[in-house]
Amino acid sequence: MAAEFPAPAALAASGSLGRLGALTDLVVERLRVGDDVAAAKFGTGSPIDDPAREEQVLNQVREQASALGLAPDAAAAFFRDQITASKVVQRGLFARWTAHPGQAPTTRPDLGEIRTQLDRLTTELLAQLKATVDVRAGRIPCTVQLKLANGSAVVLDRLDALHRQALGIAVHSVCAVSPA
């Protein structure tokens, strides 16, 4: 009987469920990198918003999307959501750390290294967008798969309210036709 319900650790090892599980896991990984970005900027005076960097990210997205045969505008819209979600995480953590300085990070990661990590995630996320074109084109199946993937990610990754809110923003345009 136990074998029918894999232990949480086994589930965590295999990632979020369903056909959008791998994409969702990358989205969550990018949100988590947002925590590191916040730690890199907090207390330095560096703004959360960096429009020049955003433009660079979106240009990279458009170029790589075209090379993969994905629609550049749709890919850019998806990444605009990733950027918005990252900034929601950053603002939430800034507010938390300002209100509770004891929770603020004690080490400051290097923003340049973090951005290299984000560039790698751009490539991996685009590959997953490409791999899920078919499932994302089906309105109802996509919505069901997205709920499955997100629901399992929330549990497996133990997402708090801030990261759940950010995940909702980040997957806003995953299904080609958004549910009502």
Ligand SMILES: C=C(O[C@@H]1C=C(C(=O)O)C=C[C@H]1O)C(=O)O
């Ligand atoms: C992640 C950063 O913070 C913001 C979010 C970005 C992103 O999600 O790619 C890019 C620039 C910033 O507006 C960053 O500065 O690198």
